[in-house]
Amino acid sequence: MSFQLDIVTPEKTIFSDTVDDVYLPGSEGEMGILSMHAALVAPLKPGELRYLKDDRIEELAVGEGFVEVADNKVSVLIDLAIGEEAIDVAKVEEAMKRAEEALAGENVDHDEMAALQAVIAKSEAMLRLKRKRM
Numbered sequence: 309m310s311f312q313l314d315i316v317t318p319e320k321t322i323f324s325d326t327v328d329d330v331y332l333p334g335s336e337g338e339m340g341i342l343s344m345h346a347a348l349v350a351p352l353k354p355g356e357l358r359y360l361k362d363d364r365i366e367e368l369a370v371g372e373g374f375v376e377v378a379d380n381k382v383s384v385l386i387d388l389a390i391g392e393e394a395i396d397v398a399k400v401e402e403a404m405k406r407a408e409e410a411l412a413g414e415n416v417d418h419d420e421m422a423a424l425q426a427v428i429a430k431s432e433a434m435l436r437l438k439r440k441r442m
Contacts, residue, residue, distance in 0.1 A: 315386065331356075352373045354371050354430045366391075371433070372387055395434045
């Protein structure tokens with residue numbers, strides 16, 4: 309049995325169709341969702357989201373957000389969702405390096421520290437996905 313999956317970022321809807329299953333990087337570890345899953349709202353952390361559609365597994369690197377499951381529909385509201393083919397390793401590594409250097413500097417306030425750590429976590433998620441294919 310399939311169910312509706314919507315993956316939405318602030319910029320656009322990344323995916324909206326029926327799927328057979330979806331696996332998400334929950335804050336407490338990977339979570340799998342199948343058809344008729346119980347209602348749920350849970351936070352997501354940067355990592356890999358994968359879903360099965362027409363006997364084919366699709367994978368995305370994702371950032372922070374939330375998943376809501378209700379009435380055989382899964383809504384993923386996330387700040388980043390990118391496929392392996394769109395990841396530029398050099399740009400991601402450079403962004404990660406700049407964030408790590410800034411984090412190591414002095415006078416980093418709490419909000420800036422959280423933002424830099426988020427950049428690093430998202431960069432790691434993108435690099436892991438890209439390097440699986442290399």
